[in-house]
Amino acid sequence: MELNKIYNENCLETMKKMPSQFIDMVLTSPPYDNLRDYKGYFFQFEDIAKELFRILKKGGIVIWVVGDASDNGSETGTSFRQALYFKDIGFYLNDTMIYYKNNPMPTSGPRYHQHFEYMFCFSKGQPKTFNPIVEECKYNGLANMKNRGKKGELNYKKVERTTEKKIGNVFFYSIGGGISTIDKIAYNHPAIFPEQLAFDQIKTWSNEGDIIYDPFLGSGTTAKVAHLLNRKWIGSEISKEYVEIAEKRLEKIIKNLFEKV
Numbered sequence: 001m002e003l004n005k006i007y008n009e010n011c012l013e014t015m016k017k018m019p020s021q022f023i024d025m026v027l028t029s030p031p032y033d034n035l036r037d038y039k040g041y042f043f044q045f046e047d048i049a050k051e052l053f054r055i056l057k058k059g060g061i062v063i064w065v066v067g068d069a070s071d072n073g074s075e076t077g078t079s080f081r082q083a084l085y086f087k088d089i090g091f092y093l094n095d096t097m098i099y100y101k102n103n104p105m106p107t108s109g110p111r112y113h114q115h116f117e118y119m120f121c122f123s124k125g126q127p128k129t130f131n132p133i134v135e136e137c138k139y140n141g142l143a144n145m146k147n148r149g150k151k152g153e154l155n156y157k158k159v160e161r162t163t164e165k166k167i168g169n170v171f172f173y174s175i176g177g178g179i180s181t182i183d184k185i186a187y188n189h190p191a192i193f194p195e196q197l198a199f200d201q202i203k204t205w206s207n208e209g210d211i212i213y214d215p216f217l218g219s220g221t222t223a224k225v226a227h228l229l230n231r232k233w234i235g236s237e238i239s240k241e242y243v244e245i246a247e248k249r250l251e252k253i254i255k256n257l258f259e260k261v
Protein backbone atom coordinates (compact mmCIF):
# COMPACT_ATOMS: atom_id res chain seq x y z
CA MET A 1 0.00 0.00 0.00
CA GLU A 2 1.55 3.28 -1.04
CA LEU A 3 1.29 6.22 1.32
CA ASN A 4 1.03 9.90 0.40
CA LYS A 5 -0.90 8.93 -2.69
CA ILE A 6 -4.28 9.68 -4.24
CA TYR A 7 -6.12 6.61 -5.49
CA ASN A 8 -8.34 7.54 -8.41
CA GLU A 9 -11.11 5.02 -7.67
CA ASN A 10 -14.10 4.23 -5.50
CA CYS A 11 -12.92 4.37 -1.89
CA LEU A 12 -14.21 0.82 -1.37
CA GLU A 13 -11.51 -0.36 -3.80
CA THR A 14 -8.81 1.53 -1.89
CA MET A 15 -9.94 0.18 1.45
CA LYS A 16 -9.94 -3.39 0.10
CA LYS A 17 -6.16 -3.01 -0.31
CA MET A 18 -5.68 -1.94 3.31
CA PRO A 19 -5.03 -4.41 6.11
CA SER A 20 -7.28 -4.23 9.16
CA GLN A 21 -6.31 -1.72 11.86
CA PHE A 22 -4.09 0.29 9.52
CA ILE A 23 -5.38 3.88 9.73
CA ASP A 24 -5.11 6.22 12.72
CA MET A 25 -7.65 8.81 11.64
CA VAL A 26 -10.19 9.45 8.90
CA LEU A 27 -11.19 13.01 8.05
CA THR A 28 -13.78 13.34 5.34
CA SER A 29 -16.79 15.05 3.94
CA PRO A 30 -18.92 12.57 1.98
CA PRO A 31 -21.18 13.57 -0.89
CA TYR A 32 -24.54 14.13 0.73
CA ASP A 33 -28.09 13.90 -0.52
CA ASN A 34 -27.13 14.58 -4.13
CA LEU A 35 -26.87 18.18 -3.07
CA ARG A 36 -24.14 18.69 -5.59
CA ASP A 37 -23.54 16.87 -8.79
CA TYR A 38 -20.17 15.19 -8.39
CA LYS A 39 -20.17 13.99 -11.98
CA GLY A 40 -23.00 11.61 -11.15
CA TYR A 41 -21.06 9.45 -8.68
CA PHE A 42 -22.93 7.97 -5.80
CA PHE A 43 -21.62 6.12 -2.80
CA GLN A 44 -22.53 2.97 -0.94
CA PHE A 45 -22.76 4.37 2.55
CA GLU A 46 -23.26 1.20 4.60
CA ASP A 47 -20.43 -0.77 2.96
CA ILE A 48 -18.12 2.20 3.35
CA ALA A 49 -18.95 2.66 7.05
CA LYS A 50 -18.20 -1.03 7.72
CA GLU A 51 -14.89 -0.84 5.87
CA LEU A 52 -13.93 2.28 7.81
CA PHE A 53 -14.46 0.34 11.02
CA ARG A 54 -12.25 -2.51 9.78
CA ILE A 55 -9.30 -0.41 8.58
CA LEU A 56 -9.24 1.85 11.63
CA LYS A 57 -6.85 1.13 14.50
CA LYS A 58 -8.29 0.59 17.98
CA GLY A 59 -8.88 4.06 19.38
CA GLY A 60 -8.86 5.55 15.87
CA ILE A 61 -11.20 8.35 14.85
CA VAL A 62 -13.53 9.17 11.97
CA ILE A 63 -14.48 12.82 11.51
CA TRP A 64 -17.56 12.83 9.25
CA VAL A 65 -18.50 16.32 8.05
CA VAL A 66 -22.04 16.26 6.72
CA GLY A 67 -25.27 18.22 6.35
CA ASP A 68 -28.77 17.55 5.07
CA ALA A 69 -30.49 18.72 1.93
CA SER A 70 -34.12 19.85 1.92
CA ASP A 71 -36.41 17.71 -0.16
CA ASN A 72 -40.13 18.38 -0.72
CA GLY A 73 -40.24 20.84 2.15
CA SER A 74 -38.42 18.66 4.69
CA GLU A 75 -34.82 18.19 5.66
CA THR A 76 -33.79 14.64 4.81
CA GLY A 77 -32.22 13.71 8.17
CA THR A 78 -29.61 11.61 6.36
CA SER A 79 -26.87 12.86 8.67
CA PHE A 80 -28.70 11.48 11.74
CA ARG A 81 -29.37 8.16 10.04
CA GLN A 82 -25.73 7.84 9.16
CA ALA A 83 -24.62 8.72 12.69
CA LEU A 84 -26.90 6.05 14.17
CA TYR A 85 -25.68 3.51 11.63
CA PHE A 86 -22.08 4.16 12.65
CA LYS A 87 -23.15 3.44 16.24
CA ASP A 88 -24.98 0.27 15.20
CA ILE A 89 -21.83 -1.20 13.67
CA GLY A 90 -19.71 -0.61 16.76
CA PHE A 91 -18.40 2.95 16.69
CA TYR A 92 -18.76 5.23 19.69
CA LEU A 93 -20.38 8.56 18.89
CA ASN A 94 -17.61 10.36 20.75
CA ASP A 95 -18.71 13.92 19.99
CA THR A 96 -21.27 15.69 17.81
CA MET A 97 -19.37 18.80 16.83
CA ILE A 98 -20.59 21.68 14.72
CA TYR A 99 -18.84 23.25 11.76
CA TYR A 100 -20.33 26.75 11.88
CA LYS A 101 -20.04 28.92 8.77
CA ASN A 102 -19.64 32.59 9.60
CA ASN A 103 -20.68 33.58 6.08
CA PRO A 104 -22.93 30.87 4.56
CA MET A 105 -24.83 30.96 1.28
CA PRO A 106 -28.37 32.28 1.90
CA THR A 107 -31.03 29.54 1.94
CA SER A 108 -34.67 29.85 0.86
CA GLY A 109 -37.88 28.48 2.43
CA PRO A 110 -39.67 29.04 5.74
CA ARG A 111 -36.62 28.32 7.91
CA TYR A 112 -33.56 30.19 9.14
CA HIS A 113 -30.43 30.35 7.06
CA GLN A 114 -28.46 27.13 7.23
CA HIS A 115 -25.33 28.08 9.11
CA PHE A 116 -23.76 24.75 10.03
CA GLU A 117 -22.85 21.20 9.17
CA TYR A 118 -22.31 18.38 11.62
CA MET A 119 -18.81 17.16 12.32
CA PHE A 120 -19.51 13.79 13.86
CA CYS A 121 -16.58 12.29 15.70
CA PHE A 122 -16.82 8.49 15.75
CA SER A 123 -14.22 6.46 17.60
CA LYS A 124 -13.33 2.79 17.61
CA GLY A 125 -13.44 2.42 21.40
CA GLN A 126 -12.01 5.23 23.50
CA PRO A 127 -9.98 7.68 21.37
CA LYS A 128 -6.29 6.85 21.59
CA THR A 129 -5.24 10.44 20.89
CA PHE A 130 -6.78 13.68 22.09
CA ASN A 131 -4.72 16.86 21.88
CA PRO A 132 -7.41 19.43 22.67
CA ILE A 133 -7.22 22.99 21.49
CA VAL A 134 -7.27 25.19 24.58
CA GLU A 135 -8.22 28.75 25.38
CA GLU A 136 -7.60 30.97 28.35
CA CYS A 137 -10.13 30.69 31.15
CA LYS A 138 -12.37 33.74 31.30
CA TYR A 139 -12.34 33.82 35.10
CA ASN A 140 -8.73 32.89 35.28
CA GLY A 141 -7.44 33.60 38.76
CA LEU A 142 -10.65 32.94 40.76
CA ALA A 143 -9.72 31.01 43.83
CA ASN A 144 -13.12 30.40 45.42
CA MET A 145 -15.71 28.02 44.07
CA LYS A 146 -19.21 27.96 45.50
CA ASN A 147 -21.92 25.35 45.44
CA ARG A 148 -25.17 24.84 47.31
CA GLY A 149 -25.43 22.58 50.33
CA LYS A 150 -28.40 20.39 51.37
CA LYS A 151 -30.29 23.28 52.93
CA GLY A 152 -29.61 25.57 50.02
CA GLU A 153 -26.80 27.38 51.79
CA LEU A 154 -23.81 28.60 49.77
CA ASN A 155 -20.54 26.78 50.48
CA TYR A 156 -17.22 28.16 49.40
CA LYS A 157 -14.18 26.08 48.83
CA LYS A 158 -10.71 26.86 47.61
CA VAL A 159 -9.90 25.47 44.18
CA GLU A 160 -6.68 25.28 42.30
CA ARG A 161 -6.36 28.02 39.74
CA THR A 162 -6.76 26.87 36.17
CA THR A 163 -5.47 29.09 33.42
CA GLU A 164 -6.56 27.14 30.35
CA LYS A 165 -9.54 25.05 29.35
CA LYS A 166 -10.42 23.05 26.28
CA ILE A 167 -12.57 24.93 23.79
CA GLY A 168 -16.21 24.10 23.05
CA ASN A 169 -17.32 21.79 20.25
CA VAL A 170 -18.65 24.48 17.90
CA PHE A 171 -15.96 25.47 15.42
CA PHE A 172 -16.37 28.80 13.63
CA TYR A 173 -14.93 29.26 10.15
CA SER A 174 -15.20 31.87 7.46
CA ILE A 175 -15.38 30.26 4.05
CA GLY A 176 -15.17 31.07 0.37
CA GLY A 177 -12.75 32.43 -2.22
CA GLY A 178 -9.34 33.22 -0.80
CA ILE A 179 -10.42 32.27 2.74
CA SER A 180 -10.94 28.49 2.81
CA THR A 181 -7.54 28.19 1.10
CA ILE A 182 -5.23 30.43 -0.87
CA ASP A 183 -4.93 27.75 -3.59
CA LYS A 184 -7.03 29.13 -6.45
CA ILE A 185 -7.18 25.77 -8.20
CA ALA A 186 -9.07 24.21 -5.27
CA TYR A 187 -12.14 26.30 -6.07
CA ASN A 188 -12.63 24.32 -9.28
CA HIS A 189 -14.12 21.76 -6.90
CA PRO A 190 -17.67 22.69 -5.76
CA ALA A 191 -17.49 21.67 -2.09
CA ILE A 192 -14.18 22.12 -0.33
CA PHE A 193 -13.89 22.45 3.40
CA PRO A 194 -11.59 25.08 4.91
CA GLU A 195 -7.96 24.18 5.55
CA GLN A 196 -8.29 25.50 9.09
CA LEU A 197 -10.98 22.87 9.79
CA ALA A 198 -8.63 20.12 8.62
CA PHE A 199 -5.80 21.63 10.65
CA ASP A 200 -7.84 21.73 13.88
CA GLN A 201 -9.19 18.19 13.52
CA ILE A 202 -5.95 16.53 12.46
CA LYS A 203 -4.00 18.21 15.27
CA THR A 204 -6.63 17.16 17.82
CA TRP A 205 -7.03 13.49 16.94
CA SER A 206 -3.60 12.42 15.62
CA ASN A 207 0.12 12.73 16.19
CA GLU A 208 3.06 13.23 13.86
CA GLY A 209 3.77 10.12 11.80
CA ASP A 210 0.16 8.85 12.03
CA ILE A 211 -1.70 7.80 8.87
CA ILE A 212 -4.68 9.96 7.89
CA TYR A 213 -7.18 8.73 5.30
CA ASP A 214 -9.78 10.70 3.34
CA PRO A 215 -12.08 8.40 1.32
CA PHE A 216 -13.65 11.40 -0.49
CA LEU A 217 -10.60 13.53 -1.08
CA GLY A 218 -12.08 16.06 -3.53
CA SER A 219 -9.60 18.90 -4.04
CA GLY A 220 -7.09 17.38 -1.61
CA THR A 221 -7.58 19.53 1.51
CA THR A 222 -7.06 16.68 3.98
CA ALA A 223 -3.93 15.48 2.17
CA LYS A 224 -2.38 18.94 2.01
CA VAL A 225 -2.93 19.73 5.68
CA ALA A 226 -1.92 16.24 6.85
CA HIS A 227 1.32 16.59 4.93
CA LEU A 228 2.07 20.02 6.35
CA LEU A 229 1.49 18.60 9.83
CA ASN A 230 3.98 15.75 9.24
CA ARG A 231 1.34 13.05 9.07
CA LYS A 232 1.23 10.36 6.40
CA TRP A 233 -1.89 10.28 4.28
CA ILE A 234 -3.94 8.36 1.73
CA GLY A 235 -6.81 9.74 -0.34
CA SER A 236 -9.45 8.21 -2.59
CA GLU A 237 -11.28 10.26 -5.19
CA ILE A 238 -13.50 8.75 -7.84
CA SER A 239 -13.41 11.65 -10.30
CA LYS A 240 -10.32 11.96 -12.49
CA GLU A 241 -10.96 15.66 -12.90
CA TYR A 242 -10.86 16.24 -9.14
CA VAL A 243 -7.77 14.05 -8.74
CA GLU A 244 -6.00 16.30 -11.21
CA ILE A 245 -7.00 19.36 -9.20
CA ALA A 246 -5.76 17.76 -5.98
CA GLU A 247 -2.47 16.64 -7.52
CA LYS A 248 -1.75 20.08 -8.93
CA ARG A 249 -2.54 21.58 -5.55
CA LEU A 250 -0.28 19.13 -3.75
CA GLU A 251 2.63 19.36 -6.19
CA LYS A 252 3.41 22.78 -4.79
CA ILE A 253 4.09 21.50 -1.30
CA ILE A 254 5.14 17.90 -1.85
CA LYS A 255 8.23 17.25 -3.88
CA ASN A 256 8.30 13.52 -3.47
CA LEU A 257 4.62 12.65 -3.70
CA PHE A 258 5.00 8.92 -3.26
CA GLU A 259 6.38 7.04 -0.33
CA LYS A 260 6.36 3.29 -0.09
CA VAL A 261 5.91 1.20 3.05
Ligand SMILES: C[S@@+](CC[C@H](N)C(=O)[O-])C[C@H]1O[C@@H](n2cnc3c(N)ncnc32)[C@H](O)[C@@H]1O
Nearest residue numbers: 010011038043191192193216218219221237238
Ligand atom coordinates in the same frame (compact mmCIF):
# COMPACT_ATOMS: atom_id res chain seq x y z
C1 LIG B 1 -17.76 16.84 -0.41
S1 LIG B 1 -16.60 16.38 -1.61
C2 LIG B 1 -15.09 16.37 -0.68
C3 LIG B 1 -14.39 17.71 -0.69
C4 LIG B 1 -13.11 17.75 0.11
N1 LIG B 1 -13.36 17.66 1.53
C5 LIG B 1 -12.31 19.03 -0.19
O1 LIG B 1 -12.00 19.80 0.74
O2 LIG B 1 -12.00 19.24 -1.36
C6 LIG B 1 -16.92 14.66 -1.88
C7 LIG B 1 -16.07 14.01 -2.97
O3 LIG B 1 -16.31 12.60 -2.97
C8 LIG B 1 -16.14 12.11 -4.29
N2 LIG B 1 -16.77 10.77 -4.33
C9 LIG B 1 -18.09 10.47 -4.47
N3 LIG B 1 -18.29 9.13 -4.35
C10 LIG B 1 -17.06 8.58 -4.15
C11 LIG B 1 -16.60 7.25 -3.92
N4 LIG B 1 -17.45 6.21 -3.89
N5 LIG B 1 -15.26 7.04 -3.72
C12 LIG B 1 -14.38 8.08 -3.76
N6 LIG B 1 -14.77 9.36 -3.97
C13 LIG B 1 -16.09 9.62 -4.15
C14 LIG B 1 -16.77 13.19 -5.14
O4 LIG B 1 -16.30 13.14 -6.48
C15 LIG B 1 -16.35 14.48 -4.39
O5 LIG B 1 -15.17 15.04 -4.95
